[in-house]
Amino acid sequence: MHLRNTRFGYGLVAIVFHWTMALLIIGLFLFGKYMTGLDPLAPDTFALYQLHKSLGFLVLVLVVARLAWRLANPSPALPKTMPRIERLAAHLGHAGLYALMLAIPLSGWLMVSASPWGIPTVVFDVLPVPHLPVPAALGTKAEAENALKEVHELLANGLLLLVLLHVAAALKHHFLNRDDVLRRMIRTVPARRID
Ligand code: HEM
Numbered sequence: 589m590h591l592r593n594t595r596f597g598y599g600l601v602a603i604v605f606h607w608t609m610a611l612l613i614i615g616l617f618l619f620g621k622y623m624t625g626l627d628p629l630a631p632d633t634f635a636l637y638q639l640h641k642s643l644g645f646l647v648l649v650l651v652v653a654r655l656a657w658r659l660a661n662p663s664p665a666l667p668k669t670m671p672r673i674e675r676l677a678a679h680l681g682h683a684g685l686y687a688l689m690l691a692i693p694l695s696g697w698l699m700v701s702a703s704p705w706g707i708p709t710v711v712f713d714v715l716p717v718p719h720l721p722v723p724a725a726l727g728t729k730a731e732a733e734n735a736l737k738e739v740h741e742l743l744a745n746g747l748l749l750l751v752l753l754h755v756a757a758a759l760k761h762h763f764l765n766r767d768d769v770l771r772r773m774i775r776t777v778p779a780r781r782i783d
């Protein structure tokens with residue numbers, strides 16, 4: 589069992605990052621949709637929003653650590669048999685997933701920073717996080733908050749769409765192409781070299 593990636597497969601660290609974050613992000617998406625449907629004045633709503641913010645910050649920290657790990661490791665090569673257009677789609681898709689994993693929590697952070705309520709963010713009730721400076725071009729605090737809510741929602745919906753395509757691609761590799769692409773994101777030693 590190796591921790592680091594090789595040119596042929598992912599190491600344990602990349603695999604644990606991938607599945608922990610996949611669960612966390614899909615959970616946060618559903619959580620976000622659920623909590624925005626609640627009565628804002630109901631007793632538990634405030635605490636649920638704070639939990640959503642804390643878990644969102646966890647995603648932000650994890651994605652930065654994950655990108656650093658990715659830069660310090662080789663990226664497993666895609667199967668040589670993959671057409672050029674599919675390779676391009678895979679690279680663009682992964683870049684898009686990383687971009688959204690960064691942009692969604694950042695848009696959430698900016699949104700709560702713009703809020704006229706000025707509610708402090710204390711991650712998991714222990715780590716206070718300062719508000720970000722909100723660009724004046726976004727208008728008054730209320731206007732900026734509303735615009736950023738739209739952005740946060742749009743980006744989260746975009747992520748869902750991209751994840752669905754990503755899952756479809758992974759299943760196509762496994763069941764139609766019958767290669768090791770899905771298997772190598774599940775266990776560290778690929779059954780065979782796929783390049
Ligand atoms: C990957 C991380 C995150 C995901 C996937 C996510 C997802 C979502 C989703 C799907 C919604 C519901 C949007 C709607 O349909 O109206 C939402 C709402 C919200 N999110 Fe996040 N979020 C993330 C991170 C964050 C962070 C880091 C913060 C703040 C620090 C945050 C603050 C909020 C707030 C305040 C709302 C409620 C907006 C409203 O009242 O309409 N989110 N989020």
Ligand code: HEM
Pocket residue numbers: 606609610611613614658663664666682685686689751754755758759769770771772773
């Ligand atoms: C929120 C959910 C998810 C996100 C954000 C996500 C993100 C990513 C990213 C960024 C990569 C590229 C890793 C790298 O090379 O640095 C990746 C790879 C991969 N993902 Fe996901 N993923 C998610 C869910 C899933 C699910 C549910 C599946 C399975 C059905 C899956 C299957 C794979 C596979 C097989 C790879 C490896 C591709 C390769 O070998 O090049 N992912 N994922």
